[in-house]
Amino acid sequence: MKKDMNTPSKSPATVLGSEESFRLLVESLKDYAIVMLDPGGHVASWNAGAERFKGYRAEEIIGQHFSCFYPAEAVQRGRPEQELKAAAKDGRFEDDGWRVRKDGKKFWANVIISALRDKDGTLRGFSKVTRDLTERKQAEEQIQQQSREIMELSTPVMQVWQGVVVAPLIGSLDSNRTQQFMERLLNSIVETNSPVALVDITGVPTIDTQTAQHLVETISAVRLLGAQVVLTGVRPAIAQTLVHLGIDLSDIITRASLSAGLQVALDILKLQVVSKDSNH
Amino acid sequence: MNESHQGEFRITSENDIVMARKVVRDAATTLGFGITDVTRIVTAASELTRNIYHYAKSGVMHWRSLNQDASVGLELTFEDSGPGIPDVEKAMEMGFSTGKGLGLGLPGSKRLMDEMTIESTVGKGTTVVVRKWLKQ
Amino acid sequence: MVSESISVIKLRGLLLVTVPPDPDDETVSALQEQVLQAMAQHDCKGLVLDISTVQTLDSFFARTVAETVQMVALMGGRTVLAGMRASVAVTATQLGLTVGNSLTALNVDRALDLLNSTLSKDLRL
Numbered sequence: 426m427k428k429d430m431n432t433p434s435k436s437p438a439t440v441l442g443s444e445e446s447f448r449l450l451v452e453s454l455k456d457y458a459i460v461m462l463d464p465g466g467h468v469a470s471w472n473a474g475a476e477r478f479k480g481y482r483a484e485e486i487i488g489q490h491f492s493c494f495y496p497a498e499a500v501q502r503g504r505p506e507q508e509l510k511a512a513a514k515d516g517r518f519e520d521d522g523w524r525v526r527k528d529g530k531k532f533w534a535n536v537i538i539s540a541l542r543d544k545d546g547t548l549r550g551f552s553k554v555t556r557d558l559t560e561r562k563q564a565e566e567q568i569q570q571q572s573r574e575i576m577e578l579s580t581p582v583m584q585v586w587q588g589v590v591v592a593p594l595i596g597s598l599d600s601n602r603t604q605q606f607m608e609r610l611l612n613s614i615v616e617t618n619s620p621v622a623l624v625d626i627t628g629v630p631t632i633d634t635q636t637a638q639h640l641v642e643t644i645s646a647v648r649l650l651g652a653q654v655v656l657t658g659v660r661p662a663i664a665q666t667l668v669h670l671g672i673d674l675s676d677i678i679t680r681a682s683l684s685a686g687l688q689v690a691l692d693i694l695k696l697q698v699v700s701k702d703s704n705h
Numbered sequence: 706m707n708e709s710h711q712g713e714f715r716i717t718s719e720n721d722i723v724m725a726r727k728v729v730r731d732a733a734t735t736l737g738f739g740i741t742d743v744t745r746i747v748t749a750a751s752e753l754t755r756n757i758y759h760y761a762k763s764g765v766m767h768w769r770s771l772n773q774d775a776s777v778g779l780e781l782t783f784e785d786s787g788p789g790i791p792d793v794e795k796a797m798e799m800g801f802s803t804g805k806g807l808g809l810g811l812p813g814s815k816r817l818m819d820e821m822t823i824e825s826t827v828g829k830g831t832t833v834v835v836r837k838w839l840k841q
Numbered sequence: 842m843v844s845e846s847i848s849v850i851k852l853r854g855l856l857l858v859t860v861p862p863d864p865d866d867e868t869v870s871a872l873q874e875q876v877l878q879a880m881a882q883h884d885c886k887g888l889v890l891d892i893s894t895v896q897t898l899d900s901f902f903a904r905t906v907a908e909t910v911q912m913v914a915l916m917g918g919r920t921v922l923a924g925m926r927a928s929v930a931v932t933a934t935q936l937g938l939t940v941g942n943s944l945t946a947l948n949v950d951r952a953l954d955l956l957n958s959t960l961s962k963d964l965r966l
Binding site: 619620649652 | 934935940948952
Binding site: 608 | 741
């Protein structure tokens with residue numbers, strides 16, 4: 426229901442032919458919270474959908490200011506007033522954002538606020554249609570997580586130089602993913618005979634204890650093979666988290682960027698060549 | 706692979722530890738486990754067989770393929786009439802420590818396999834069952 | 842059953858030991874003895890343990906290797922573990938096995954280079 430519910434110069438009732446038909450229609454829509462606000466933003470009418478999503482009964486909420494549906498941070502920033510202003514100016518305002526129920530629980534909503542004006546253009550109030558997108562958002566997040574995992578599976582460990590492989594890590598590491606990641610990485614090291622492996626964690630947004638421990642496990646495994654890990658894409662926030670988690674970073678080489686890591690890799694390889702030469 | 710594969714192997718000497726590894730390696734490879742999973746299963750079998758030899762002197766290893774809801778797996782059972790484990794929970798907590806005495810390899814085996822059950826009675830014996838499933 | 846013979850080669854003051862694919866416990870224990878004897882006999886400064894054909898690394902093997910590494914160190918030498926297989930490394934890590942203070946290398950060739958450069962660094966200290 427993304428199309429304009431009404432045009433600014435006509436009231437909803439006029440569009441639908443009668444006050445009564447409109448009232449019945451609004452009442453019947455349970456999947457949408459349809460609320461009327463007066464020009465000052467106070468709740469003037471309330472439908473079954475609104476009661477369902479927001480938890481208030483009509484008697485409790487009529488007369489209250491609609492900013493009570495917004496989370497505290499949004500109210501502080503003045504969002505409710507800004508949205509009304511935008512609706513008054515442009516005729517409508519649409520947004521996806523967090524809203525709050527009577528019990529304090531947040532839900533992700535799609536909201537359309539339309540300005541209601543009478544024939545001479547005087548602002549009579551606003552209609553606010555809210556749709557609960559929480560389920561859709563959860564599904565989206567799940568899809569995002571899955572595509573991250575697919576991306577990682579299809580991002581192979583690549584040899585970028587003689588003796589250097591790069592393994593991008595995306596998302597977090599649970600036991601299963603760690604085993605898969607380790608296998609791919611170690612096989613690649615053995616097959617390409619690479620003494621240096623760049624494990625790039627740019628695609629790891631936050632690092633929790635589990636992921637950190639599995640990362641340390643992976644680094645141990647690489648060492649057993651006779652190769653070395655350079656951890657790249659380590660942002661200051663992540664470095665901080667690792668230290669707080671008690672991970673000993675003293676014998677792990679870390680760099681903020683993949684290119685810096687590659688430089689370190691090449692230095693290590695050069696050293697190996699030099700020491701080889703100096704033995705003969 | 707819908708047929709059921711199974712077998713039995715008696716453990717009576719130190720040599721049987723490496724023989725058990727070979728038997729298990731064959732079984733796991735035939736069932737289609739990848740090289741790393743085969744290594745895990747064989748290593749767990751090595752630990753558990755060694756336990757039987759060192760603590761009970763003799764015992765039996767049974768192995769069989771599993772077929773459950775289109776999933777294929779391998780089950781290994783290690784049975785002995787040895788002294789038994791007084792405190793199974795404690796034995797599960799004992800980690801590996803190089804050179805500090807023989808751990809029972811139980812926590813390690815559990816980590817390598819998907820499922821593990823231990824039944825033990827002091828003075829009567831021990832039965833350890835481990836399973837690993839093929840990942841689809 | 843006679844334990845499999847382990848190949849022990851002396852190479853320019855270093856010992857190169859090649860471990861067979863699936864050694865039984867007796868062979869693994871014998872390895873430790875042979876290494877220590879050879880170290881003493883030939884005054885070797887380093888040991889390369891070639892495990893590139895080893896398919897299973899269980900706790901007994903790991904413990905014996907770790908002990909050997911310790912003993913070699915006590916005799917003034919250094920050890921490099923060469924050519925561990927990927928599947929073995931994954932399993933060993935999952936088991937939490939360590940191989941003591943041993944250095945590691947991708948293969949015997951690199952192991953020899955590493956040992957030489959490490960030993961010459963030791964001398965300069």
